Structures are given as structure tokens and as C-alpha cells.
Amino acid sequence: MMTKIIGLTGGIGSGKSTIAAYFASKGVPVYIADDEAKKILYTPEASEEVKKAFGEIVFTEGQPDRKKLSELVFNNPEKLKQLNAIIHPKVSSHFEEWVKQHSTSPFVIKEAAILFESGSYKNCDAVILVTAPKEVRIERVMKRDNVTRENVLARMKNQWEDEKKAALSHYIINNESLDIAKKQADNIITIINSQSSR
Structure with missing residues (x-):
């Protein structure tokens, strides 16, 4: 099944x-994709990609700053697309692993x-x-x-x-x-x- x-x-x-x-x-x-996306943002791999794409301006004390990021992408579809391209594939992989852990559920x-x-x-x-x-x-x-x-x-x-x-x-x-x-x-x-x- x-x-x-x-x-x-x-x-x-x-x-x-x-x-x-x-x-x-x-x-x-239940898998809450938005919560997982927030966690993934702070992983070293995602942080590094965000820094390369948007620079230090979206960081506070060496960590990605979600408020600064959302202000940057909010009215800029191109930058939002860029951010999603970093985060979404990682959420998808994480979700696939999570589904395997719940393979006994209908x-x-x-x-x-x-x-x-x-x-x-x-x-x-x-x-x-x-x-x-x-x-x-x-x-x-x-x-x-x-x-x-x-x-x-x-x-x-x-x-x-x-x-x-x-x-x-x-x-x-x-x-x-x-x-x-x-x-x-x-x-x-x-x-x-x-x-x-x-």
C-alpha cells in the first residue's frame, strides 16, 4: 500500500x-512545509547559498535574518524566485525522507x-x-x-x-x-x- x-x-x-x-x-x-523551510534556511549549506545570492545585507550576527530577507523579496518577484530556488528543493528532499518514515500511514x-x-x-x-x-x-x-x-x-x-x-x-x-x-x-x-x- x-x-x-x-x-x-x-x-x-x-x-x-x-x-x-x-x-x-x-x-x-502532518508536515508543515513553511516551518521546515524556516529551519532549512539556517543550515550551513542554505545559509551559504543565501549569502552568495543576496550578500551580507540579509545577515545579522552571521545568521540569515528572515525579516531582512522577506523585506528584500517581498516586492521583488525575481529575488523571491531566487530564494525559493535555494529553499524549495531542500524542503522537497526533506519531505521525501519524512514520508518514508510514515510509510505505514494510509x-x-x-x-x-x-x-x-x-x-x-x-x-x-x-x-x-x-x-x-x-x-x-x-x-x-x-x-x-x-x-x-x-x-x-x-x-x-x-x-x-x-x-x-x-x-x-x-x-x-x-x-x-x-x-x-x-x-x-x-x-x-x-x-x-x-x-x-x-
Whole structure:
């Protein structure tokens, strides 16, 4: 039996991390790609490549500085592409090793904010999209990150619209109400488990 790889994604403020945590609470192995990417950034190999690409200006006390890096790439698609080209292949290799460690599970979840934008959705057996109304998402992020509405909208611009993501997704969880979202997640677990046992 092959372990299925299920992608989990959603725009900023959709609550995909909350849904990922819910899947984990149900015993599903969950890989948080963004957390692993942060760890990989500080490995000697990645640090060296980042220094070569962007110089000392994105370092603080000999370590890559995520704040400086994100300011540098935020409005510069070319530099963002450069950074992703350093980090993404390393996350992919790490993920492959992680999947092997969970080979007895019917399926695992790979949670990634830019699953579609990075093209890594193509390596998933199915994709779950977490959505919420735009205004709800804006409010959540303003409150969570203590930022302005303009800041949230600028960050949203770097991600695909939900409609575009929905067209490529197999399951959609509407996370306006967490109780309803959890029920939808339970249904998805049942469906995938029944497919895996065939």
C-alpha cells in the first residue's frame, strides 16, 4: 500500500494551520512545509547559498535574518524566485525522507502556503483547499499579526485567488466556522481512508 500524499493549502488568514492541527489531532501525520523551510534556511549549506545570492545585507550576527530577507523579496518577484530556488528543493528532499518514515500511514498531509504557486501540488495525490470569506481573512490577519489592512492586502496579492486554487483542488473546507470546518475535515478523512483500503 502506497502512502497517499495530500496537499493542504489556503490563502493567508484562511486558518489552514488550525485545520492542519485538527488533522494531526486525529492521528494523521502532518508536515508543515513553511516551518521546515524556516529551519532549512539556517543550515550551513542554505545559509551559504543565501549569502552568495543576496550578500551580507540579509545577515545579522552571521545568521540569515528572515525579516531582512522577506523585506528584500517581498516586492521583488525575481529575488523571491531566487530564494525559493535555494529553499524549495531542500524542503522537497526533506519531505521525501519524512514520508518514508510514515510509510505505514494510509495518507499524510503536506501543509504549504504556496502549494499551488510553487507547483508542488503536482506531486500530491489530492489537494485540500481551506477557504474563508476575504473580509474574515483580512480581520484574522490584522488581529494575529497586528498589521494594517493595506499590509494584509499586499500579502494577499502574492498568492493565487481562491477561485484559481479551487479549480485545481479535490476537497474544499470552508473555515468561516471552525465547527463546520472540523466536520468537513472528518468527512475527508473517511473518504481518503476508504479509498486507501481498496
